[in-house]
Amino acid sequence: MRVIAPQAMEKLVHLLSDDGYEVVGPTVREGAIVYDRLGGMDDLPIGRGDDHGQGHYRLRDRGDKALFGYVVGPHSWKKYLFPPRETLVRVLRRDDGGFETAPGEAPPPRRAFIGVRPCELAAIAVQDRVFLGQAVRDRAYGARRDGVFLVAVNCAEPGGTCFCTSMGTGPRAHGGFDLALTEVIDGDGHFLVAEAGSEAGGRLLERLAPREATEAERTAAERVWREAPARMGRSMRGDAREVLARSLEHPRWEETAARCLSCANCTLVCPTCFCAQIEERPDLEGKVSERVRSWDSCFNGEHSYVIGGPHRTTVAARYRQWLTHKLSTWHAQFGSSGCVGCGRCITWCPVGIDITEEVAAIGADTGGSGP
Amino acid sequence: MRELLEILQGQSFFDGLTEAQLKLVAAFAALRSFEAGRYLFREHEPADAFYLIRSGRVSLESLLPGRQPGTFMTLGGGDMLGWSWLIPPYRWHYDARALEPVHTAHFDAAALRERMDHDPVLGYALHKRFTMLIVERLQAARLQHLDIYASGEGDVGLGG
Amino acid sequence: MSALAAELQGHEPMAPEPWRILAVRREVADGEVFTWTLEPLSGRAATARPGQFNMLYLFGVGEVAISVSAIEDDGAVVHTIRAVGSVTRAMQGLRTGEVVGVRGPFGTAWPVADAKGRDLVLAAGGIGLAPLRPVVHAVLARRQDFGRVLLCYGARSPRDLIFRDELDEWQVRRELDLRVTVDRGTADWKGDVGVVTQLIDRGGFDGRNALAMVCGPEVMMRFSALSLHRRGVAPERTFVSMERSMRCALGFCGHCQIGPHFVCRDGPVFPYPVMEPAFRVNEL
Incomplete structure (x- = not known):
């Protein structure tokens, strides 16, 4: 040593x-x-x-x-x-009406x-x-x-x-x-x-x-x-992946949504959240347009925008998207949980929503929480 | 009679009826044709029939005051038409008009209804089939009412 | 590291490639739906498959996911676009010869090969006919490979019907059973009135041996799948094309998720059972 x-x-x-x-x-x-x-x-x-x-x-x-x-x-x-x-890429307009791209x-x-x-x-x-x-x-x-x-x-x-x-x-x-x-x-x-x-x-x-x-x-x-x-001040008990996968219509989503401000703090402090929006930023002369990537959050209304409006209109649906993605569907997408247990989302939630408490509450009702 | 029985046997609507039941139903049926533009029946008239459309298209319409008659549904070959004969006061709730030459099997529903009252097994078998038909039309009407193609605002999506 | 690998590492996947508009075609009277034929300025591009989509880019305005509505032999790609948002409305004003950006093709394709030897039911709602049109082309090119082919197409009203010339042509050729209906008829409309699911309810195919592809608004796909199921088409042989907000098309931006699926990466074409939870659970 x-x-x-x-x-x-x-x-x-x-x-x-x-x-x-x-x-x-x-x-x-x-x-x-x-x-x-x-x-x-x-x-x-x-x-x-x-x-x-x-x-x-x-x-x-x-x-x-x-x-x-x-x-x-x-x-x-x-x-x-x-x-x-x-800025991911800069698009440069050419005089002949075409364009080329350059590093952002x-x-x-x-x-x-x-x-x-x-x-x-x-x-x-x-x-x-x-x-x-x-x-x-x-x-x-x-x-x-x-x-x-x-x-x-x-x-x-x-x-x-x-x-x-x-x-x-x-x-x-x-x-x-x-x-x-x-x-x-x-x-x-x-x-x-x-x-x-x-x-x-x-x-x-x-x-x-x-x-x-x-x-x-x-x-x-x-x-x-x-x-x-x-x-450790907290623990995640039970198989969160399994518990959440079978609880998509659990009443707890509505209950927690009543407290959740949909402020996106949790997704901003989360070290794994990766949602991003792509913004087009043209210059005033119309010669260069930048494609800018910035952090987005599944708590934003625009996040689920499809023709006709946001697909997830309710805070409950957005909170469910966040939690089920982080702890459940992430496994199927990337072979691991999306949560590393850092606790930031609990600390920085202005109303103190605690994901370990949420999983325990949902698990308790569905018989899925651990001992 | 034999021709009518064969026509009925070829219709999925009557699938599952016994040959005896089919014969009974066929006994109430007659072939009837309509020229283009002719009405099979009109709203408020006594509903004493139902139809199996064998060929040609039929428009179901409701009169809208101050507007042209509105077609809310069209039916064609193989479709069943009419269930108002099942429910009092036995009156049609809409117009049915032939859009082109239409060939049908017409059923004497008033007589058949009486028969069904005395033969509940047959009555139930037919009721079940008409209930399915009504449900199918109800679902379709609901879907139509939802106006699912209405375009909102937005920029994403496979279609634009 | 090989030169190719190094080049790929340096490649920015969000950079659009310049393509030229070879032709513009209005699909509906006011031009709200229009079709572009595009060719790459570089002369080379990956060949799209029916059901896949491209990200179409307009300089200074933005990018939007649009499925291919035809694939031409010479590498040109056809897109049919509805002007409903800021990008697509800006695209509406473009003319032949102008240059737009393209990234793609992306996503899964309709399983056309799996339909060989089977009856094929295509159910399209509204502009959902566009992503299915390349399937019709593929089927007509090898018509003998398939059993009965039924195309059920529903739109809101007669004026919303797209590809009208081609619909007439298909009707005349009689190589497929084309059934068209509108939710709301007009005085001069001689065709069918009613919802698209009723066209499926009427049958005319062997459900047990059929494969179905459905594209349209989610409600329409949900009810169509029910009608198909009633007619004996196995849910796992029913395919749907999903629509979600696709911003990067690469699985990075997170917007197009439905449960564990990224529509851009794992879709847009999914077997129906995979999407069943999305149809059942509100706002999933």
């Missing part, structure tokens, strides 16, 4: 920058942990933690120097891989993600299957995704809305990263256990001059991995 000192994060950021990466990671802004450019380890949310509940999120001081002592914020890495708005944007920078949670690694894998695993590859996603350097950080203190153990995605990463860190704060000790997940990760780790863990450090790290799963 290799360990590095917390201060090695400074060097890690610089090494990656020197290697040509744009280094992004967690930082505090406007009362939340968000992902943005990191200049060094001082940009990390040192000593900050966060409390999560239904429709509740607050930063707090931890009283220590933890670098990764929070859970997750409203951002996810999809803001870099599948940005909220991007300059090639994206190569990025290094620092502080990727195991559930977020799983979310990236889910979106990889959506954008890169179908018959046609999404060029824009692929261009951003290829060559990303992933520094994962395992969860020591899952939050109040977390349920990654139920979804099999955490709290410890078992692959899909270049480098994985586990932060251990134990009495006076504060160190990071580092595991390489790729050759590039191994090479970077060597440049950080890691040392072998002492017996005490090994024991402390193992305790973190052992105890974290029990600290």
Whole structure:
């Protein structure tokens, strides 16, 4: 087991920058942990933690120097891989009435993600299957995704809305990263256990001059991995895929819709939601028109627009679409659940709708919930 | 008589009736033809018949004040026409007009009705078949009423 | 990585290819429904199959999914469009020679080959005749391969009937049993009045050995499937073409989902049993 000192994060950021990466990671802004450019380890949310509940999120001081002592914020890495708005292609009108096409944007920078949670690694894998695993590859996603350097950080203190153990995605990463860190704060000790997940990760780790863990450090790290799963605030019980598939006309949809504001917060914070609209943006001269892709949500009326109006007119139908897609039909589409158990949709729902509670309620009536 | 029996035997509407029942029904039938433009019956007239249309097309129409007669349905070869003879006050609810030369088997429904009252087995068998016919027409009327091709606003879709 | 793979990786799937309008044809009196014959400027394009669709693009306005309404031997593709939204209304003003964008073809096709040796029932409602027309062409090209062929076509009123010249031609050729009906007749309409399902109810085919393809408004497809079932056509041999909001046609944008299915990727042509939940559950 290799360990590095917390201060090695400074060097890690610089090494990656020197290697040509744009280094992004967690930082505090406007009362939340968000992902943005990191200049060094001082940009990390040192000593900050966060409390999560239904429709509740607050930063707090931890009283220590933890670098990764929070859970997750409203951002996810999809803001870099599948940005909220991007120009896919520019259409250039020619004088003869025809047109040609040109790239929508300059090639994206190569990025290094620092502080990727195991559930977020799983979310990236889910979106990889959506954008890169179908018959046609999404060029824009692929261009951003290829060559990303992933520094994962395992969860020591899952939050109040977390349920990654139920979804099999955490709290410890078992692959899909270049480098994985586990932060251990134990009495006076504060160190990071580092595991390489790729050759590039191994090479970077060597440049950080890691040392072998002492017996005490090994024991402390193992305790973190052992105890974290029990600290989840939520759990998804029962076979959600099956329960929802046979409950398309359950009265619970109407009941929850009465509370749901159809605000789309859940889909915006969800690290796997991929719905997008395509907008045509011509310039004033009529010479160039951009095809712009931006995040959409199944909670928007326009989302299901067909001739004659929106197909899903009710909030109940939209909420059902979201939940059944995320937890049930996603399996048939992409071979996994669309939920990674990060809990963001619970935390950021303004009325505190909790998907684990919804599945349990529907399952209880249909005999499908677990013990 | 034999000709009528053969005509009835070829009609899916009468499928399942016994030969004896078919013979009975055939006894109430007669071949009748209508020139183009002629009415088979008019609204409010006593409904004392029903028809099997053997060939030609028939228009079912309702008079709309101030407008041209509205055709709400057309029937053709193989179709059954008329069930008002089953229900009091036994009056037609619409006009039936031949659009082209129409050949029918005409059934003396008033007499058959009396027969059915005394032969509930036959009565039930015929009622069942007419109920199916009524349901089929009711479903069609409902679908027609929905105006399913009405175009709304929108830009997507296979048809435009 | 091979050169081809590299080229494909760099290819933007949302970039339309320029195609030229070779011919424009009005299908209804006011031109609200019109047909374009298109050819690729590059001279090459993947051949569409009956039932598939293209994304048609108009510079500066946007893109819309339109099924192919005929496939010509020389690679030209025909689309029949109803002007009902901002993109299609803008398309209505285009003339022969102008250039539009095309992406495609996308989606599943009608199972024409599976109908060989069987009776074939085609039920079309409204502009739903357009996606079925290539099937009629394919069948007429190899008429002897099929049993009885019945085309039931219903429209709102006589003025809404499309492909009228071709309907007359089919009527004259008598190679298929063409039945046309309108929901609302007019004084000069000599044809049938009534809903399209009644044309199916009248039979004239061997239900147990028939394959059916249905395209029209969802309600029409639902009731047609019931009528077909009553006539003995197995639900799994009944095919429907679904309409949902297709924005990318690649399975990325998420708009066209019906349960687990992306209409753009897994449809638009589905076996009826696959779509049965969508017909049964409101707003699925």
